[in-house]
Structure formats: C-alpha cells, structure tokens
Amino acid sequence: MRSQEDNPDTTDSSSEEEEQDLKQCDSCFPSVSVQLNQVARTRQLLIDFDGDRPVFSLREPLDLFTFLSVSRPRWPIECEVVNNFIHHIEWDPPEPEPFYQPTGYERTPMPVGEEKGKVVYCTDHATKSPYFTCSRVGGSRGGINTTTPRHTHPGDSTLDFESRFESGNLQKAVQVGLHDYELTLRTDMYTNKHTQWFYFRVRNMKAGVAYRFTITNLMKGRSLYSLGMKPLLYSERAAEEKGVGWHRIGSNIKYYRNSSQAKPDNNVTVALYSLTWTCQFPYDSDTCYLAHCYPYTYSHLQHYLSRVTSNPAVSSYCKLRVLCRSLAGNNVYVLTITSPVGSCMEGGAKKAVVVTGRVHPGETNGSWMMEGFLDFLLGDSDDAQILRDTFVFKVVPMLNPDGVVVGNYRCSLAGRDLNRNYKTILRDSFPCVWHTRNMVKRLVAERDVVLYCDFHGHSHKNNVFMYGCNHRGNAALQLHERVFPLMMSKNVNDKFSFRSCKFRVQKSKEGTGRIVMWRLGIRNSYTMECTFGGSTLGNRRGTHFTTRDMKSLGYYFCDTLLDYCDPDPTKTAYCLTELEARLRQEVRERLGKELDTDCNISVSDLETSTSGSNSTDSDGPPRPIFI
Known part of the structure; x- marks a missing residue:
C-alpha cells in the first residue's frame, strides 16, 4: 500500500529536499544506548544537579527543535x-x-x-x-x-x-x-x-x-x-x-x-x-x-516554527518533533514545551496540557488562536515561565496539513472529516489523528493530563465559546467541567460567551477529539470555537474579529490556565458557587419551581442539542483506496 510516494517512473526536481525531509523525520526517533561506565566520554548524556544528587538526561538531537530548511508542501x-x-x-x-x-x-x-x-x-x-x-x-x-x-x-x-x-x-x-x-x-x-x-x-x-x-x-x-x-x-x-x-x-x-x-x-x-x-x-x-477568513497556510506555519525554534533561548524549553507524515507526506509537527529538568522549584512529575488545532482546514481562525497561544507560552514573561515550570505542554498546531494545502474546508485527502475518526484503527488512512490519540494515550499513562483543547472555527454563531463533556450522575464533576470555560469568559468578557458553551456527549460525536480524549481520562476536554464573524458582547458588540483578536484568545487561554491551576482555590470556589446559582436559576426558568437540595437533575438535561462545530456526522470509512 502506497500513499505518500511519487510514481516510480518519474523524478522530482525537489528530490534532494524531500530526502532531507525523510532523514529529518527518521532522526526524530533515534535509538540511543548509553553505558553508565561511559558517562565521562559521552556527548549524549547531560548531567544536572538537584542539590548534590546528579540528574541524568539525554541530549535531544538538533533536528528536534531546528529546521535545516522549510520543506515545500x-x-x-x-x-x-x-x-x-x-x-x-x-x-x-x-x-x-x-x-x-x-x-x-x-x-x-x-x-x-x-x-x-x-x-x-x-x-x-x-x-x-x-x-x-x-x-x-x-x-x-x-x-x-x-x-x-x-x-x-x-x-x-x-x-x-x-x-x-x-x-x-x-x-x-x-x-x-x-x-x-x-x-x-x-x-x-x-x-x-x-x-x-x-x-x-x-x-x-x-x-x-x-x-x-x-x-x-x-x-x-x-x-x-x-x-x-x-x-x-x-x-x-x-x-x-x-x-x-x-x-x-x-x-x-x-x-x-x-x-x-x-x-x-x-x-x-x-x-x-x-x-x-x-x-x-x-x-x-x-x-x-x-x-472567507484570514488565510493561514501550511507554509506560514513552517516559517513560524522555524523562526521561533531558531531562538537559542526557546530551544532550551521547546522541542520540535515530526509526529507523523500525512497521507501526502507532509510533516505533522508536535511541540513539547516545558522547563528543563532541574529548573523547577517543586519535585514530582509535572502535569500535562494538550492543545491541538486545524483539524478542519478551512477554520483558519484556529491557527491564529494557536499562534497567539504559542507566542505567549514561548515568551519571556513571568507567567509563561510559571506555566512552563508547572506543566508539560504537548502541542500539535496543524492536524490536517493536506487539507490546508489544497484548500479544503473540512476533510483530509481521505475524503473524510478527521474530527469524526479519533477512534479509528486505520493508521494508514488517518495517520494524523491516529498518532495524536496514541501520543495522548501514552501521556495519560505516565502523568496527569489536566486539560485537552482543540481550536476550531464556527460558521453560524458569533463570539468564542467552548464545547465540553459531562459526567452523567455526578453533579459535582459536571460543575467542575464548566469552571475553565467560565473563567475564560471572565478573562475576556467582550469576546467569550459562556452562555454559548455546551457540555454534551452525543453519540454522533463519539469520534471527535474532545470526546475521545475525555474517555481516555482527561476530565477537562474541550473544543474552543472561534467565530468567523465577530463579537456581540460588551464594547466589541457588532464588530468583526481581526487576527490580533484571534491571537489574543490564545493569550487569554494561557492566562485562564494560570487561574484554573492557582494553588489558592478562591477563584475556583467562586466559579463553582456561581455555576450552582446559574443552574438553579435555569431550573426555575424551565420548570417554574425551586430546585430541591437533593434533586439529582443533570446539568446537561437543561441544555439544548448542539451541532458542535456545525458538521455532518461521520461519513464512514475513508474514501481513498490506496494503490
């Protein structure tokens, strides 16, 4: 089965460039063997100290965080x-x-x-x-x-x-x-x-x-x-x-x-x-x-990643890998962002955060939010340093490069919506989401993943909002799953609408990244939807979003993560109290009566159905039959 190679009877004027790309991809997963008695003469082993105790780590290959060249799509x-x-x-x-x-x-x-x-x-x-x-x-x-x-x-x-x-x-x-x-x-x-x-x-x-x-x-x-x-x-x-x-x-x-x-x-x-x-x-x-919206191409992403990772300071806490190759052979990148070993104040395994984007190629607003998120996280502010000290970030900025390259609106070259195929066992048909799911599965096995978010665009609702999941039968968990979006709405109240957020697990959406990651055990699993239009809130009411607005949402996402994980529980407690009051008010409006203390009505039962990112259901197996 062949899906990425050129016809064998043709030659490519860019074959040298592609060969370099393949070597770069292969070098991302080197086989390294280090003998302890060779510590003094190896260059692969880095030694840091935690007090008087030596801490050993392997040096990352240079190709993990630098581009030798930006490959053409x-x-x-x-x-x-x-x-x-x-x-x-x-x-x-x-x-x-x-x-x-x-x-x-x-x-x-x-x-x-x-x-x-x-x-x-x-x-x-x-x-x-x-x-x-x-x-x-x-x-x-x-x-x-x-x-x-x-x-x-x-x-x-x-x-x-x-x-x-x-x-x-x-x-x-x-x-x-x-x-x-x-x-x-x-x-x-x-x-x-x-x-x-x-x-x-x-x-x-x-x-x-x-x-x-x-x-x-x-x-x-x-x-x-x-x-x-x-x-x-x-x-x-x-x-x-x-x-x-x-x-x-x-x-x-x-x-x-x-x-x-x-x-x-x-x-x-x-x-x-x-x-x-x-x-x-x-x-x-x-x-x-x-x-239709501000373009953001695959080449734009590659130039951005090349620029930020060529900064020596950034390379110390940001490692760039090729997660996999798409059907057409384009690189799908993953960034691991965290402070290096020995620079954190507290011991123990860090918790993780996973952020992905551009599974739907026509939703370019997702890439602008992603760029804002990376600008903040890779910056030199004190808040960015706290986030890197606290978490391990796994970021896949463009899940569907093939669709982006050819100008699709929703599908990959399999002719299918990747955001309905995260449960797939067909690695060769859906490599981008298959490898992303398995990366997250491994991550969940080794550390606590506190949040997953996939950045999207929305075609018929204004403002920015989130879709989440809900634990039926556990009212406390249902309220906790709404805390992060509520905090986000408070941090950016002229763009983010909590009233537009929905928290449902629909059967037709079981193959989405949001639900699959939630079923892997990530309690806070969201899709963040940014309108193609603009805001109906506050002093931005009736105005379009710009690229600066979209990038600012990435900044606010980081700011909200700091609030959500603040060791002081005051903000979280305040949000939980507000959420409970909202629930009771909605019940009074819907049912015309007070909600008893022991009433076990589900929060999600009060929400109307939503089409999520406004898509069709899964189209079934992949369209292509590779030759």
Missing part, C-alpha cells in the same frame, strides 16, 4: 499549482470593523450558468482518480493550463481569476454581466460536499467600479453572512504603499437559498445557497485577494 499529483509564493502582511485596522447593516434592498440573483454567461475561469477538479493515490512537491508535472481569458486589447475589462496556490479555493468563474460574476467553489477533494472556504486572486480590475460576486454552490442553511459578516479583501498595492492588509469589504451582502440543488451523498438531493456582495477595488490593475 506536497500536493496530490493531479493538482495544478502556480509557482508564485503568496505573502500577506499582518495588519489590524485602527478601529474595529463593524458588521454589515442590511438595507432591505439587497438583490438575490439566481444562478445563470455558463449556458448564458461566459466562463472566464475553470480549473480541473483534480479528481482524475476518485481517491487519493500519491503526491509530489508542486503537484502535477504538466504545464499550467491557461484558465483565464487573454486580454486582446487594453480596454478589455474582464477580471483575471486564480486559485491554484496554497490554500486557494475557487473552481469556476462565469461572467454574467459587464462587472457581474458567478462563482463556484471546489468541494473538498475526493468528495462532493463541504463548500464554505474561498480564497482566490483577481487582477485586471478598474478602481471605483462596483463588481458583483455571487457564490452559487454553498451547502449550509445558516451563515454568519446573514448576521452581518463581510468578506475579506487584500490589495498588494495597498499593502506595499500604505501598509494596509486584510480588511472587511462589501455592500449589498445577502445569503439566501437559490434555485439550484445538488446530490452530495447517495443521490440525496440538497438545496444550494448563494452569497452575493458588491465591492470596489482601490487601484487599477492591482493584484487583490478575496477570502
């Missing part, structure tokens, strides 16, 4: 990939960007299609095979096909579209008016569904002209675009000349059911929805990008 061999490296500056607007306020006069154009319009961009579905077979750096070996019209005269005002770059997603553009375009998104690769994430480039525009874009094949009945969310625009000239990056744009924004239908599964017909908006570009003949 691997794509399925069917994918055409443009050679351009896309770089966006990080920038935040000086004032929060408000939600769109509907006028009531927004149009709802129905799909016209290519029969009556002109196709100006159309990419191959990259599914010459119905399942993933193999990959290579740069994807297809053939030349890049011309998919946009060639402008034959200076007055041609047709837009040039492109999406064949890392994390890009646009399948087709049809011109249905002079400045009016119908857009079709590519479904997740090797599936017929999951259209939400878009990210594409446009050129040959005229400044000040109102262009209309209408995406016609969205599959969700609810969307934050109905609650005022605006799309994002990035102008290369604005970035170069004014230092302005991604910002919200658009008027005449409308999300609505259109007249089309699709059959994504088993010939079951589902309705399709449209998102339409108009916008103006700031410059003539600029290069601009439009996106």
Whole structure:
C-alpha cells in the first residue's frame, strides 16, 4: 500500500529536499544506548544537579527543535499549482470593523450558468482518480493550463481569476454581466460536499467600479453572512504603499437559498445557497485577494516554527518533533514545551496540557488562536515561565496539513472529516489523528493530563465559546467541567460567551477529539470555537474579529490556565458557587419551581442539542483506496 510516494517512473526536481525531509523525520526517533561506565566520554548524556544528587538526561538531537530548511508542501499529483509564493502582511485596522447593516434592498440573483454567461475561469477538479493515490512537491508535472481569458486589447475589462496556490479555493468563474460574476467553489477533494472556504486572486480590475460576486454552490442553511459578516479583501498595492492588509469589504451582502440543488451523498438531493456582495477595488490593475477568513497556510506555519525554534533561548524549553507524515507526506509537527529538568522549584512529575488545532482546514481562525497561544507560552514573561515550570505542554498546531494545502474546508485527502475518526484503527488512512490519540494515550499513562483543547472555527454563531463533556450522575464533576470555560469568559468578557458553551456527549460525536480524549481520562476536554464573524458582547458588540483578536484568545487561554491551576482555590470556589446559582436559576426558568437540595437533575438535561462545530456526522470509512 502506497500513499505518500511519487510514481516510480518519474523524478522530482525537489528530490534532494524531500530526502532531507525523510532523514529529518527518521532522526526524530533515534535509538540511543548509553553505558553508565561511559558517562565521562559521552556527548549524549547531560548531567544536572538537584542539590548534590546528579540528574541524568539525554541530549535531544538538533533536528528536534531546528529546521535545516522549510520543506515545500506536497500536493496530490493531479493538482495544478502556480509557482508564485503568496505573502500577506499582518495588519489590524485602527478601529474595529463593524458588521454589515442590511438595507432591505439587497438583490438575490439566481444562478445563470455558463449556458448564458461566459466562463472566464475553470480549473480541473483534480479528481482524475476518485481517491487519493500519491503526491509530489508542486503537484502535477504538466504545464499550467491557461484558465483565464487573454486580454486582446487594453480596454478589455474582464477580471483575471486564480486559485491554484496554497490554500486557494475557487473552481469556476462565469461572467454574467459587464462587472457581474458567478462563482463556484471546489468541494473538498475526493468528495462532493463541504463548500464554505474561498480564497482566490483577481487582477485586471478598474478602481471605483462596483463588481458583483455571487457564490452559487454553498451547502449550509445558516451563515454568519446573514448576521452581518463581510468578506475579506487584500490589495498588494495597498499593502506595499500604505501598509494596509486584510480588511472587511462589501455592500449589498445577502445569503439566501437559490434555485439550484445538488446530490452530495447517495443521490440525496440538497438545496444550494448563494452569497452575493458588491465591492470596489482601490487601484487599477492591482493584484487583490478575496477570502472567507484570514488565510493561514501550511507554509506560514513552517516559517513560524522555524523562526521561533531558531531562538537559542526557546530551544532550551521547546522541542520540535515530526509526529507523523500525512497521507501526502507532509510533516505533522508536535511541540513539547516545558522547563528543563532541574529548573523547577517543586519535585514530582509535572502535569500535562494538550492543545491541538486545524483539524478542519478551512477554520483558519484556529491557527491564529494557536499562534497567539504559542507566542505567549514561548515568551519571556513571568507567567509563561510559571506555566512552563508547572506543566508539560504537548502541542500539535496543524492536524490536517493536506487539507490546508489544497484548500479544503473540512476533510483530509481521505475524503473524510478527521474530527469524526479519533477512534479509528486505520493508521494508514488517518495517520494524523491516529498518532495524536496514541501520543495522548501514552501521556495519560505516565502523568496527569489536566486539560485537552482543540481550536476550531464556527460558521453560524458569533463570539468564542467552548464545547465540553459531562459526567452523567455526578453533579459535582459536571460543575467542575464548566469552571475553565467560565473563567475564560471572565478573562475576556467582550469576546467569550459562556452562555454559548455546551457540555454534551452525543453519540454522533463519539469520534471527535474532545470526546475521545475525555474517555481516555482527561476530565477537562474541550473544543474552543472561534467565530468567523465577530463579537456581540460588551464594547466589541457588532464588530468583526481581526487576527490580533484571534491571537489574543490564545493569550487569554494561557492566562485562564494560570487561574484554573492557582494553588489558592478562591477563584475556583467562586466559579463553582456561581455555576450552582446559574443552574438553579435555569431550573426555575424551565420548570417554574425551586430546585430541591437533593434533586439529582443533570446539568446537561437543561441544555439544548448542539451541532458542535456545525458538521455532518461521520461519513464512514475513508474514501481513498490506496494503490
């Protein structure tokens, strides 16, 4: 069975780079044997002292925390990939960007299609095979096909579209008016569904002209675009000349059911929805990008990890390993962050914290939260030092690099939602979650894991909130499992909504990371959901989140962890008292009577059902049949 190798009868211009990657992966788990009588002449053994007592530890291989080079991502061999490296500056607007306020006069154009319009961009579905077979750096070996019209005269005002770059997603553009375009998104690769994430480039525009874009094949009945969310625009000239990056744009924004239908599964017909908006570009003949959320690519992560781990101070308490290889052969990284042996004030085995992200590739907000979390934890503040002294952190920043690379919204190259497959025994089909679960299983066996959290994005609810688990029949544990989210809401009360948090263990979600880790024995097991939109709370009410806002949630997560694990139990006791009062108040509202002291009603019984991260149930076994 072969899922990561190139075809044997082809050569790869990046073979030397890939060979280095493979050697780096192999070097992450060296076989080390140290004889005690060779202590004086070995370089592998480090000696520290706890008082007069020597403490021995093995020196970590350099490859565990440094990059020799940043490897280029691997794509399925069917994918055409443009050679351009896309770089966006990080920038935040000086004032929060408000939600769109509907006028009531927004149009709802129905799909016209290519029969009556002109196709100006159309990419191959990259599914010459119905399942993933193999990959290579740069994807297809053939030349890049011309998919946009060639402008034959200076007055041609047709837009040039492109999406064949890392994390890009646009399948087709049809011109249905002079400045009016119908857009079709590519479904997740090797599936017929999951259209939400878009990210594409446009050129040959005229400044000040109102262009209309209408995406016609969205599959969700609810969307934050109905609650005022605006799309994002990035102008290369604005970035170069004014230092302005991604910002919200658009008027005449409308999300609505259109007249089309699709059959994504088993010939079951589902309705399709449209998102339409108009916008103006700031410059003539600029290069601009439009996106659903702030992009965060696999290459971005690799450059970030390379930068932070090249710092000698950071390398003393942060070890970077390759946890496994994805189906396409991309590295899945894990960081172990803790103060070195001998630097902590107290003895005994440290407790552990596990944080993961980006299991759903289109939820880029999860990566921005993760970067904020790592910035704080790897920083030189006193609070960061306390956390490193107290805990061993295991961090997997990008669980689904393949999906991120190809611009999927939800699935891996197995054509399945990895966050429904943490219980899998199919290591070769779901390597990323299989290795993560087993890493955590080993960790639980050797030390107390006080918290697990997976960072996600949410497509139809505003604010930030958590989904947790509940111990039925144990009211005390049920309240304790709500303490961390309640503390989080107090630390960031203009962004985090405790009222939106849910704590249920649903049968349809048994394969999620949150529930699987909880069943391994991690009492505090959460999914932290960050909206694609913005806040409805406090002084941020009615405004979009920026990358700075999303990264700040990573900082607040660390701050809340300090509160939760404070040796002084005052804050925890206060939260438990508040949670009990909330429960009694809710019972009075629901049942119209007081809750008796000995009443054994479950907290979770009072909660309505939730779709979690707004996904379908498990799709069953993996789609690909590897060759």
